[in-house]
Amino acid sequence: MQRGNQRFSPAALWGELRRRKVVRVFLGYGAVSLVLIEGANNVFPVLGVPDAASRVLVWVLLAGLPIAIFLAWRFDVVPDRGTDAAKIDPEPVDLPTDRIAVLPFRDMSAGKTDEYFADGLTEDIIAKLSTLPAFNVVSRTSVMGFRDTQESAAAIGRELRAGSILEGSVRRASERVRVVAQLVDVNTDRSVWTETYDRDLEDLLALQSDIATSVARGLQTSLTSEDEARLSAGSDADPKAYDLYLRARHLWNTRSVEGLRESRALLERARDLDPNYPGAHAALATSLATTGLYNLQPPDETMAAALAAAERALDLDPKFVEALNARGLVECIWKWEWDQGGRTFEEAIAASPSDVVARQWYALNCLAPQGRLTEAEAALQVARSLDPLSPIVRASEAFLAYLRRDMAQAREILDAVLADDAPPPIAYLFQGYIGEFQGRHEDARRAFRRARAVGGATVEALASLAANHALCGNEVEAQEMLEELLVIAARSYVSSGLIARVHAALGDWGQARERWREAVTSRSADLIWVGVSPMYDFARDRPVWREVVDAVGAYAPTDDP
Incomplete structure (x- = not known):
């Protein structure tokens, strides 16, 4: 049997039929149908219902059987959830058990006031496990998206391609803390071990080491003396x-x-x-x-x-x-x-x-x-x-494509990031850079305004918006935004490198040189991009561009951008 470009062996097909509960639905449907038919045969004559009604019932039940089987195949039947089977691998895949996802530990406090505490415990266990070379640990950003999820550990493991899931809960009371932890094998959807830890708060760091050690032992991983030292570091x-x-x-x-x-x-x-x-x-x-x-x-x-x-x-x-x-x-x-x-x-x-x-x-x-x-x-x-699942990592991939001047790929990656419910503000900034390079200046300015509105890159977005207007010949708008930037700089920190880029875009190379030299003296973080970023291409034939690039020392200029 084949679906798409994936093929089922007879054994795999039988396993998939069982996993999707098709066999259970078939047997249950048959049992209920027999009861209904038997009941009709006994009750219909008493009520004076024609014999034809019994035959109609049998045909209706027979017609409903393939529909029930189809629905069982199409949707996983599990407690409290129906999952679209198209989103799940048709054939069970053995996921590596040394790839571990630590799900956010549940805050069991009465008022849910210890979320920071539960999240911190989760992050520190992730950090402990990440030091062990034997394990591949899914990072914090991806697992935090599953807080309070109704999905099963097995479903989450398949999504994260992790064969092992660590989940648990935290309850803190006075100077004591109770942590319940469970390690689940995603391939079998069974618990490898479950442990309840009752400790004094002063022993909490040691508890993290204990949990990480239990995970390793549960997965039958031998720990070296160096591994044990890593796990116990900073536990007092x-x-x-x-x-x-x-x-x-x-x-x-x-x-x-x-x-x-x-x-x-x-x-x-x-x-x-x-x-x-x-x-x-x-x-x-x-x-x-x-x-x-x-x-x-x-x-x-x-x-x-x-x-x-x-x-x-x-x-x-x-x-x-x-x-x-x-x-x-x-x-x-x-x-x-x-x-x-x-x-x-x-x-x-x-x-x-x-x-x-x-x-x-x-x-x-x-x-x-x-x-x-x-x-x-x-x-x-x-x-x-x-x-x-990290939007920051994906946005970073888009920015690298931008630096390569592969705008089609950069835009494709970034569009996916911006489709998320809460994309990082810097993604709008990158969207503006890409639009500017492609000559879609209205789109670029719209993205820069959006980056400024959502926060996180407000000053850089304003400087980018001003520079774009300047490069497009909109000097009045660019000057107004430059003045706004200078007003902000008078009351809080603004990198001189950002101001220099606006002056350069306006063609005021004297002011640009002065500001860039200030930025070199203070070692502004944005200067690391002057040599490689397309946003500085317009300045590459200017001596001040090479002066800045030489000062930073990261990039050896060539004739090609």
Whole structure:
């Protein structure tokens, strides 16, 4: 039997008939039909119903049988859910059990006030498992989409291509916490093990190590002494510092300006409360470095502090991947030490092979600015396999296609990202860049306005909108937006590099040179793109363009864009 280009063997067909409950529906339908026919034969004569009615009933029931079988095949029959079978592989596939998805642990508190706590526990277990080379761990972004889902573990596993699912719940009361965890084999839809942990809050970090160890043992994976050391690292933090850390990570995940600011304050408190907790230092380094990456504060106010926090975390735990990621980011986008930054990211990937941030930042903030786009694509492909549902990873793939000047692919990827319910704001910015390159300037301006409206890239969107008007000859609109940009810069930080691009687009090369030199002095994060991004193609024949590219040192200019 064949459906589409997929073929069933007799054994596979029988297994699929059983999985879709077709056999059960056939037997159940037959049993109910017999009861109805027998009842009709007994009741109809008493009621004076003609004999023909019994024959009609038999024919109706026979006609309904193929319909019932079709519906059973078309839709999976499972408790509380009907799933379109077209969305499920027709033939059962043995998914690798060493690929694990840790679903968001359910918050069982009375008022659902401990979501940050449950999410933090989930993320830390993911991080623990990611350090084990034997496992391929689905990243946070993809699994968080299944919070409060009604889908079965088996269905989620098939969607994430993960053969093992870890799920559980958390209930915190006073100074105690109860965690119930279950490991499910997706291929059999059976529990491998279930465990209930009742611990004091001060033992919570050790509990994460215990759960990760139980997962490994449940999958019959041998742990080396180095693996065990990785799992137990940082398990003795002060409980109050750890709670602040969890609250800060919850805020950081919003990626909002306010969220980053509040996250930093909480992490500074956690660091002061427990100076020997590497997680607080590493998360603080990430918060500071991300603030610099997004051009939200002057680099000299964030990057040096980020580097110091990362180094302190690494003094406490030399393989703490989050600290390595932050250090690699600072070395690339602020210190412009490209070789050293690359080595740091490679060290992070070796320390935690399933860490998506390491591969994404390495691709986008180290390899791509150097024009090493093929290597960057390879790194992002691995990130995509680890985090298949991440809109940020997919948007990053679109941006790499843009840098390659493959606008058809960039647009195709980005259209899919923007079709999501809540696309990242930066996706609209990328959409504007692509439209501008293709000469669809109205579309580009519409995308830049959208990026500005949804937030997250407000200043960069305004600068891009102004530059687009300038390049299209709309000098009045461009000047008005430049003035608005300068007003914003008078009260809060705006990268001089963004202002320089608007001046350059207006043809004011003197002001552009002055602003770009200011940006070089402060080491603005946006300068890493001057050499490789199509948005600077109009300036490539100008001496100031080469001056900036040489200063950044990432990219060796050629005659071809």
